[in-house]
Amino acid sequence: MTFSKKYKDEIADILSRYPVKRSALIPLLYIAQRDHGYVTESAMHEIAHLLRLTPPQVYETITFYTMFNLKPMGKFHIQVCKSLMCALVGSDTVIEWIKAKLGITPGESTADGLFSLSAVECLAACGTGPMMQINDDYYEQLTEDKLDRILADLRSTGTSPLKSGPFMWPEPVTGER
């Protein structure tokens, strides 16, 4: 089934929010990426057609933003923050751990297609570094033990209870207030 037919209702809902069709470009690219793990060329053509854009207009936009993948990625895309605030508290070590555990360097994927690794810039979790994002979820205050558990959880169940919930740090101190 084509992209526009498969997600007909969701696309219509998104289009209804904007007075100008092109504004729906990024939201539609997200749907395409969710569908395949990356944005396929045929999806780009369909989106261009839906929004009355030329293919280059879609392509110039998609290549500006770092969150869109133009090639297949591992099932779990690990993105470790390497900016200064995380680096001060050990993000380089986290990348080394992952390199050793999975045998891949940033920019690579494991042979079984499970994991891809990227070293990325600030993800706005500087007080709880070192941290990483895997697919949609944040994992913060990483230790080697925690990392092992996260990777094991992902392998066995596809998710991990160690992911962050609604953010608050420091957590409220109860009792002494």
Place this chain on the structure above:
Amino acid sequence: MSKHELILLKNMLQPGYTGSLMDYEKTGGYQALRNTVGKVAPADVTAIVRKSGLRGRGGAGFPTGVKWGFLPKDYQGPRYLCCNADESEPGTFKDRQLMERDPHQVLEGIVLACYAIGAETAYIYIRGEMVLGSKILERAIGEARVAGYIGKNILGTGINADVWVHRGAGAYICGEETALLESLEGKRGLPRIKPPFPATHGLYNKPTVVNNVETLANLPHIITRGPEWFAAIGSPPKSTGTRVFCVSGHVKRPGNYEVPMGVTVRELVYEHAGGMRSDKPMKAFIPGGASAPFLTPAHLDVKLDFEHVAAAGSMLGSGGVTVMEEGTSMVWAALRLMEFFYHESCGKCSPCREGSAWLVQTMRRILAKRGRMEDLETLLDLCKNIAGRTVCAFGDAEVAPIQSTLKYWRQEYVDLINEANAANLIRPEPVARG
């Protein structure tokens, strides 16, 4: 527990507070909206905000009421409000907490702002990585829509204010307000040349206001408790209210701390954040996110408000305070930030696009002990030719780490270069300078 009165973080710090509509209403939530929409003239709401002295919490610190006042009064077509939730300044993580823990506080502020400026549509431009935050906001918008606080005909007043969440896709520059508008229009996030300002030619070329999450979250409190109350908090008359400071780096208790503007760095770091994490003393700190120049322990008694931090040679910016302990290489730290700016330069203006690459190359060479003394002049020369010569403020921001570390820790650069000379390593040919 903070010794100061909390405004924005008060609700979420209550035990059991979930951020649901019911919880928010129990704390007096949406009373400001009930008492304002359709009852107070929009121009009066703007006047209240102007009187409170509220200034933008995103980084630039522009007075919010004044910004609203720039919208054309007689314009009949649509106007837009954009909530800047792109929060991508390294060192900053307050908006994430405000949105994920108390989303209705932000939404009430958005609707109040919409009413004041006459906008019927608001977009929350949230950074793409914050998937959880966008889901929480969407759920909260759904709750508020059912309760009649958002949507068509708010509380039967005939006033409309629709709010939509729009996710970015990973570009620091989209926190710059005109780049945000470009991105929201589905284009590459390249900042626009100003003027014209968004107030007259913003989203879809219509009058538009862009306000930060924290700025908007303050509005319900200002409306309910009055501008005089707000204007008395902090460092009046110019820096009023509280700030949610994000403390990161080598401290014992990093995190978000809401304090009145004007507390000292010393109080924030040593009282609230628990001081340094080990027995190593502080070596340096950044007071306002990656774009703010580094300061030294000699500046610990600088008051954290717009004027005092600026007078100390840095800026209050987004409120991200990053602390570094003795032993941290300042050349390394400046390079890390420079690599961030190099990665995030949008590429529109050549001084920034080309200059950031040259800065990174030169810094890497120095850190790898392959630098030469002339490199220091090259760095300063490059910085001078980037700052102030770009469309947006990114150019000024990216040179801050290098300029300030060269100012306070020049010896570290010199030592690395001297080591390079002593080792007599083969170094690349000098870069031709015109």
